[in-house]
Amino acid sequence: MADQGTEDKPLPASARKIKKAREDGNLPRSQDFGHFAAIAAGGSALFVLAPQLADWLKQLLAEALRFDSAMVMQTSAMTERLNELVLKLLVVVLPLGILMASVAVAASLAVGGWNFSIKALQPKFSKFNPITGLPRIFQKQQLINALKACLLAVLLATVGGFYLKLHVLDFAAMLGMALPTAIGHMASTILYGLMFMLLVIAAFALVDAPLQRWLHLSRLKMSHNEVKQEHKQAEGSQEIKSKIRQLMREASRKRMMAAVPGADLVVMNPTHYAVALKYDEAKMGAPRVVAKGADLIALAIRDLAKESKVPVLQAPVLARALYAHGELDREIPAALFGAVAQVLAYVYQLRAAMAGKAAMPPALPTLDVPPELDPHHDKTDATEQPA
Known part of the structure; x- marks a missing residue:
């Protein structure tokens, strides 16, 4: 009724939900297993110490029944005698009780494990509401218990x-026995009866411990919507993550485009790929890729380079190889040093010629680009003349 069945919660509980349940003090506990362990420990102690306990009980009864007329006449004396007897009784009963309580706690920890949670101690006033509390009576676990x-x-x-x-x-025959004999006979009879009843509790404990684990995990089962919500909380909303990635890409693109005016040249293919290179002999061991892009970004790099008067050369094979294997703000692959050196030498000669300091260089020679670095080498020739 009020119990939310597993029909709409078919998925097992996640590790995060189980951990949160532990933090809230929600753990599987088996009362039957704790009762069995406590009674078994107490019964075992009584069975082992039965002779000593029988002698002690005889002495205690003999002392309790020994009094004189003065004690009867003085109420305070009788009260002191009762207090002494109670204290002697507690000397035996308290250790036995502490033993049984400790074993019960250990049995409970064996089923659900150790957990310390203040939340379990916090008052929940909703449980005092009969309207919300009544349906809990018909929950699956309450009915099973x-x-x-x-x-x-x-x-x-x-x-x-x-x-x-x-x-x-x-038991009837004990009435005709001497008190010491009757006490010993009664103790052995009760202990054997306790053993038979303990077997019944043991059978229930063996069933109840795994049953409580199953019921605990059944209560924590999750619906598909709960799994999605938990995933969003753990990993973050996909929409937000997508927006963050988009902003990061835009910021990276802006930084990349800002580096194009300071490049030494841009290699293109002729509109699909564009790679901007920069080389500083004093600071760099090899030319470095400062910007690269495909399609619309390639055209934006080309236009910005032309506006900044950065040379733009069309070398399709080299452009494809640099785009595929070069990384931003990293030096170009060693296998492309020769081809890039040819392009840079051509650009330097071209600049010198345009400044009137040297003759106009011949056409750019054939670039030595390893075929395996060209992602389209199976579709085009390994080397190409610039347009």
Whole structure:
């Protein structure tokens, strides 16, 4: 009813949701396993210490039944005697209780693990609202726990009643025994009855521990929408990430275009690819790619280069090779040193000629570009003359 079934939540819980549940104090806990461990520890201690406990109980009863007329007449004396007896009783009962509580806590940790969370201690006033609390009664886990508790109570009552029926004559016979003998006989009879009931609790504990784990993971199951929302929270919105990448590309493009006016030349193919190169003998070991682009960006690089009076040469094979293998703000590949050196030498000669300091150079020679560096070498010749 109020329980959100797994029909609309078919996906298992993610590691992030399980971690968040632990932080909120939501862990699988098995009460039956804790009860079994505590009773088993207490029963084992009683079984091992049965002779010593029987002797101690005899002495305690003998001391409790020993009094004189003065003690009867003085209320304060009787009160002191009762306090002493209670303290002696606590000396045995408290260690046994501490042992059982410690084992119960250890059993609980064995099922769900250790976790410290302040959130689990924070008050939730919504649980006091009967309107919202009533549907929780019909949740799957509550129904399973209720049925399990009823079945356990019926089985324990059946086993206990059957055991008492078989030993009713033994209990009746204790009335005719001496007190020390009756105490020892009663202790052994109760311990054996406790063992039979403990077997029933053990069977429930073996089923309840994995059942609670399964119910815990079932409650944490996720729908497809929850998985998407969690992914967005963890990785960020795809729209925002796409916008950030776009802004980064635009910023990188602006920085790249700002470097074109300071380049030494631009190599093109003739409109599809454009690569701007710069070489400073004092600072660089080899020419460096300061800008590159394809299609519209290539045309923008060409136009900006012409406006800045940067030489633009059409060398298709070299342009393709530089675009494919050259990286921005990195030196060109070593295999292209020869071809780029030819282009730079031609540009320097051309500048000198235009300044009237040298004769006009001949046409750009055939560039030595390794065929394997040209991404289109299977479609075009490995070397080409510039247009």
